[in-house]
Amino acid sequence: MPTTADDHPAGTTNGPGRDPVVEAHGIYKTFPGVVANADVDLRLERGEVHALLGENGAGKSTLASVLTGLYQPDAGEIRLDGRPVVLRSPREALAHGIGMVHQHFKLVKRFTVAENVALGDRTQPILMSAPDVHRSVVELSERYGLPVRPDAVVGDLTVGEQQRVEIVKTLYRGVDVLLLDEPTSVLTPQETEALFDTVRAMAADGKAVVFISHKLHEVLSIADTITVMRDGGIAGNVDAADTSVRELAQLMVGREVMMEAPGGDGQAGEVVLELDDVSVDERSRRGRLDQLSMTVRAGEVVGIAGVSGNGQRPLAEVAAGLIEPDRGRVRVNGRDVTGRPRAARKAGLSYVPEDRIGTGLASSLSVAENLQLTRAHRPLLDRGRWSTDARRLMEEFDIRAPGPSTTTSSLSGGNIQKVLLARELAADPDVIVAASPTRGLDVGAIEFVRQLLAQRREQGCGVLLISEDLDEIRALSDRILVLYEGRIVHECAAEDSDVTELGLAMAGAGS
Amino acid sequence: MNETVLAMTLAAAVAAGTPLALAAIGELITERAGILNLGVEGMMLLGAVTTFLVSLATGSPWIGMAAGALAGAGLSAAHAFLTITLRANQIVSGLALVIFGTGLSTFLGRPVEGMPLPRESRLPRMNIQLLQDLPLLGRVLFQQDVVVYGTWVIAALTAFYLFRTRPGLSLRAVGESPATADVMGLRVNTIRYVHTLVGGLLGGGAGAYLMLARVPAWSQAATTNGIGFIAIALVVFASWRPWRALLGALIFGLALRANFALQAAGVTFIPAEFLAMTPYLLTILVLIALSFSDLRRRAGAPEALGVPYAREER
Ligand SMILES: Nc1ncnc2c1ncn2[C@@H]1O[C@H](COP(=O)(O)OP(=O)(O)O)[C@@H](O)[C@H]1O
Ligand SMILES: [Mg+2]
Numbered sequence: 001m002p003t004t005a006d007d008h009p010a011g012t013t014n015g016p017g018r019d020p021v022v023e024a025h026g027i028y029k030t031f032p033g034v035v036a037n038a039d040v041d042l043r044l045e046r047g048e049v050h051a052l053l054g055e056n057g058a059g060k061s062t063l064a065s066v067l068t069g070l071y072q073p074d075a076g077e078i079r080l081d082g083r084p085v086v087l088r089s090p091r092e093a094l095a096h097g098i099g100m101v102h103q104h105f106k107l108v109k110r111f112t113v114a115e116n117v118a119l120g121d122r123t124q125p126i127l128m129s130a131p132d133v134h135r136s137v138v139e140l141s142e143r144y145g146l147p148v149r150p151d152a153v154v155g156d157l158t159v160g161e162q163q164r165v166e167i168v169k170t171l172y173r174g175v176d177v178l179l180l181d182e183p184t185s186v187l188t189p190q191e192t193e194a195l196f197d198t199v200r201a202m203a204a205d206g207k208a209v210v211f212i213s214h215k216l217h218e219v220l221s222i223a224d225t226i227t228v229m230r231d232g233g234i235a236g237n238v239d240a241a242d243t244s245v246r247e248l249a250q251l252m253v254g255r256e257v258m259m260e261a262p263g264g265d266g267q268a269g270e271v272v273l274e275l276d277d278v279s280v281d282e283r284s285r286r287g288r289l290d291q292l293s294m295t296v297r298a299g300e301v302v303g304i305a306g307v308s309g310n311g312q313r314p315l316a317e318v319a320a321g322l323i324e325p326d327r328g329r330v331r332v333n334g335r336d337v338t339g340r341p342r343a344a345r346k347a348g349l350s351y352v353p354e355d356r357i358g359t360g361l362a363s364s365l366s367v368a369e370n371l372q373l374t375r376a377h378r379p380l381l382d383r384g385r386w387s388t389d390a391r392r393l394m395e396e397f398d399i400r401a402p403g404p405s406t407t408t409s410s411l412s413g414g415n416i417q418k419v420l421l422a423r424e425l426a427a428d429p430d431v432i433v434a435a436s437p438t439r440g441l442d443v444g445a446i447e448f449v450r451q452l453l454a455q456r457r458e459q460g461c462g463v464l465l466i467s468e469d470l471d472e473i474r475a476l477s478d479r480i481l482v483l484y485e486g487r488i489v490h491e492c493a494a495e496d497s498d499v500t501e502l503g504l505a506m507a508g509a510g511s
Numbered sequence: 512m513n514e515t516v517l518a519m520t521l522a523a524a525v526a527a528g529t530p531l532a533l534a535a536i537g538e539l540i541t542e543r544a545g546i547l548n549l550g551v552e553g554m555m556l557l558g559a560v561t562t563f564l565v566s567l568a569t570g571s572p573w574i575g576m577a578a579g580a581l582a583g584a585g586l587s588a589a590h591a592f593l594t595i596t597l598r599a600n601q602i603v604s605g606l607a608l609v610i611f612g613t614g615l616s617t618f619l620g621r622p623v624e625g626m627p628l629p630r631e632s633r634l635p636r637m638n639i640q641l642l643q644d645l646p647l648l649g650r651v652l653f654q655q656d657v658v659v660y661g662t663w664v665i666a667a668l669t670a671f672y673l674f675r676t677r678p679g680l681s682l683r684a685v686g687e688s689p690a691t692a693d694v695m696g697l698r699v700n701t702i703r704y705v706h707t708l709v710g711g712l713l714g715g716g717a718g719a720y721l722m723l724a725r726v727p728a729w730s731q732a733a734t735t736n737g738i739g740f741i742a743i744a745l746v747v748f749a750s751w752r753p754w755r756a757l758l759g760a761l762i763f764g765l766a767l768r769a770n771f772a773l774q775a776a777g778v779t780f781i782p783a784e785f786l787a788m789t790p791y792l793l794t795i796l797v798l799i800a801l802s803f804s805d806l807r808r809r810a811g812a813p814e815a816l817g818v819p820y821a822r823e824e825r
Contacts, residue, residue: 031823070694071823091696106691108684109814118677119684120695128677169695 027076036062038232044208051223052212056440059232060212064179068100069093099175101166103182109155117169144198159186179210189503216245253443269298272431272462278328280314287311290486296462303477304466311486312466316435320351348430360420363409371423397422414445431462484508518650528764530717534742535756537713544706545686545815549605551714552739553612554583558718560616563729566632576719583715584708591707598819617731627728634724658720669753686813689820744794750811763790
């Protein structure tokens with residue numbers, strides 16, 4: 001039922017250094033082949049916004065899942081208000097007032113907002129009282145600035161709205177501790193600001209809010225305390241008031257980093273990729289495109305910005321010839337390759353799909369085999385040559401693997417992506433379609449991938465870069481197009497792009 | 512066609528559709544939890560033979576029916592254990608259930624193969640006062656046996672449970688998104704177990720009803736006649752809604768009695784065998800369509816149908 005905000009133990013204030021609500025000590029958690037958390041300590045206080053900062057794969061979500069009973073730690077102890085507890089399930093964590101908004105939302109798409117909120121609430125009578133739930137939803141949404149309509153069907157909502165539903169439903173259960181896992185990764189800059197207001201309101205109410213992110217600036221602007229994770233362990237714990245982006249970046253990565261790829265100003269040349277009036281209907285959740293036209297020239301990087309789910313996936317797949325659009329044509333180097341992936345490759349296109357393991361590579365094959373997948377072959381395979389080829393590419397692309405015959409799935413994320421890039425770039429393409437090429441990689445690999453793309457651009461290759469990471473788009477592109485509901489709603493040169501304007505366009509509120 | 516013949520034909524269709532409806536509603540409940548149990552045919556056969564043996568031994572069709580339903584539930588418990596606890600492939604486990612159920616009922620029924628049930632072990636007719644005198648409808652709907660009426664009540668209760676109650680909401684959530692249900696504090700596996708067992712109870716009950724009211728004698732080959740598979744297809748036709756399942760069962764019931772119906776109507780240009788074949792044909796088509804996830808979603812299948820849930824797995 002509605003929240004219980006003011007149950008601080010008598011005599012405590014909200015200042016730092018008081019009694020922690022939640023303490024985690026020496027948490028260990030391993031998955032087959034990975035140590036996700038190693039000897040992790042965390043201390044949360046009421047009324048604070050505590051950021052958990054770390055690169056992808058640092059173990060943030062794992063720690064959060066341990067704190068909410070979703071994962072069982074291999075070792076370690078959790079204390080609530082000083083008392084040790086074992087959280088065997090999310091149900092038990094909720095009963096103790098700990099709730100979480102997951103990175104991948106946990107919502108029933110076919111249910112209404114109110115049904116999602118009431119789900120699992122055992123204080124409801126057997127015959128649920130819809131008006132009661134509606135009232136609570138409206139009340140919470142007003143109190144914390146989370147506009148949601150109780151009878152909207154969740155599947156029809158935008159990601160931003162869905163996130164608000166997630167927060168409302170957790171608040172509804174009366175949590176004192178709320179963990180938000182990468183909440184801003186799906187939001188526009190404006191929505192992010194609104195979320196920050198909500199987070200502040202919750203902290204002001206005496207809740208402990210854990211804000212998980214890998215974005216330094218965000219963390220600095222919202223958090224009171226920052227715990228930095230690296231490789232499954234704690235790299236540091238600092239007060240937001242006396243730290244800097246520099247210090248945080250170093251803690252996060254363990255060394256100094258140079259994130260900007262070298263951007264020259266090569267002249268854009270001939271059109272190498274052209275999408276002409278392309279439409280794709282909403283088929284099986286792939287999203288849609290609506291009469292979209294665009295070109296990529298030789299020697300330029302065209303960045304596609306947008307909130308995920310606005311047509312990125314069909315755009316990439318149509319451009320690569322993988323799906324046949326309902327209307328419109330796709331040309332590579334002037335040749336019509338619409339719906340014909342092999343023709344697209346022949347005409348000079350390389351494709352780096354977002355889904356590297358499912359679509360990009362056959363993960364159970366060896367590195368050498370994967371590197372050969374897109375080549376033409378004679379009936380008898382020349383494995384000897386494959387392995388020399390592979391050794392050369394492994395060196396050139398800095399692929400860290402025991403050898404060419406290593407199974408691809410056993411490599412780390414960054415190295416898997418390098419195998420994919422090595423194969424695609426070795427074909428010496430004129431145009432590269434790259435979908436989220438750095439998602440989920442560690443900072444070192446991100447740097448490497450970005451430099452590879454920048455370098456190809458220098459050599460006169462056209463690049464279509466589709467990414468939900470606005471910073472990446474801005475760092476790498478010459479031209480930026482904003483994709484919203486399958487249409488290009490905004491276009492600008494990268495050097496005079498403005499975050500606010502891009503953000504508005506991403507939210508569909510552009511000119 | 513005169514009214515008496517029409518009434519008789521429709522009444523027979525209602526009765527023929529009843530075991531189908533029972534089994535389909537049971538399967539629907541199970542599938543709403545995200546568990547696909549293709550073993551309905553096996554549960555019905557085992558339910559039928561158990562009912563036969565127990566009715567014979569006790570002389571009571573009611574005890575026989577209870578035993579038959581429990582036998583179906585027992586078989587579904589095996590499916591639940593394999594697919595929920597051990598997370599086995601639901602299709603494989605379901606088909607194994609058919610084979611096992613068929614084999615076991617053949618074995619149990621061997622001594623009584625072809626033997627009819629004594630009269631007193633059969634279900635009596637129960638005419639409903641007043642309503643039975645309605646023109647046409649009275650004879651079609653209200654001069655049936657108690658299980659027919661019970662099936663309507665079960666359909667109504669199931670619809671109410673699914674769409675109006677808190678446990679019903681939880682059940683649907685588990686079938687749509689077990690991960691969501693889990694983080695909302697629901698016991699996903701318990702809910703899946705319970706509703707798989709309820710499905711088995713109704714599947715066994717459907718077999719029991721066949722035995723007590725529909726077929727003259729136990730025969731492994733001729734008792735269920737593949738109705739268990741039709742029931743699974745019916746769930747799809749009904750888009751996982753109980754009332755539609757009941758209505759669909761009636762239509763299929765009519766098709767199954769096509770022989771009778773066509774003769775009664777004096778229709779000769781369609782061979783009756785062709786009509787009688789249609790439910791099976793449709794079943795095959797639906798089961799093929801069901802294997803395409805896109806079509807499944809559009810038909811309104813629970814999102815997580817057939818997908819095992821494990822908390823720490825990605
Ligand atoms: N359910 C899981 N099964 C297997 N490996 C996992 C699972 N969850 C996380 N991991 C692995 O644990 C590591 C830490 O992941 P995660 O906690 O998600 O990091 P972060 O949230 O900081 O990006 C990664 O290497 C990831 O692949
Ligand atoms: Mg994470």
